[in-house]
Amino acid sequence: MASPVYFLAEIWSMKQALSMRPSQLKKMVDMLQGAFPARFKGVHFIHQPWYFTWTYALVKPFLKTKVVQRVHLHGNNMRKLHALFDPDTLPEDFGGRGPAYNPLQLTAQLSEEKGASCEQTITD
Numbered sequence: 001m002a003s004p005v006y007f008l009a010e011i012w013s014m015k016q017a018l019s020m021r022p023s024q025l026k027k028m029v030d031m032l033q034g035a036f037p038a039r040f041k042g043v044h045f046i047h048q049p050w051y052f053t054w055t056y057a058l059v060k061p062f063l064k065t066k067v068v069q070r071v072h073l074h075g076n077n078m079r080k081l082h083a084l085f086d087p088d089t090l091p092e093d094f095g096g097r098g099p100a101y102n103p104l105q106l107t108a109q110l111s112e113e114k115g116a117s118c119e120q121t122i123t124d
Contacts, residue, residue, distance in 0.1 A: 014051050022058060029062040044081060046074045046094060 045052070053073060060068060074081045078095035090096025 014049070020055065025055070025059050026062050029059055033064060033067060040070060042070045042072060042084075044072045044074060044084075046078070046081060047076060048073060 091101035
């Protein structure tokens with residue numbers, strides 16, 4: 001199942017960006033493209049600082065064309081994001097009117113769903 005991923009890029013610090021070597025970025029890209037067990041319809045970055053955009057420019061040549069087409073840098077332009085997704089379904093952190101983003105709750109929900117699908121596979 002493919003789904004969009006939203007990333008609040010303002011948490012990416014300049015120190016983190018400057019500490020990444022191109023070889024580390026390439027390894028990270030290779031892992032995400034070749035070994036990560038999920039498919040993404042899109043990856044949407046919001047509120048990214050200028051140095052995040054610069055880091056992405058370093059990574060972009062290593063990305064497959066299909067992945068590049070699925071990466072969206074919105075910055076602070078929530079109109080672009082809201083043109084793609086109903087603001088009622090987006091958390092307030094993402095300029096929406098939905099409930100606040102809670103990564104722990106999302107992780108728990110995904111773990112429960114994965115456990116249910118694994119149990120179903122075993123019993124079927």
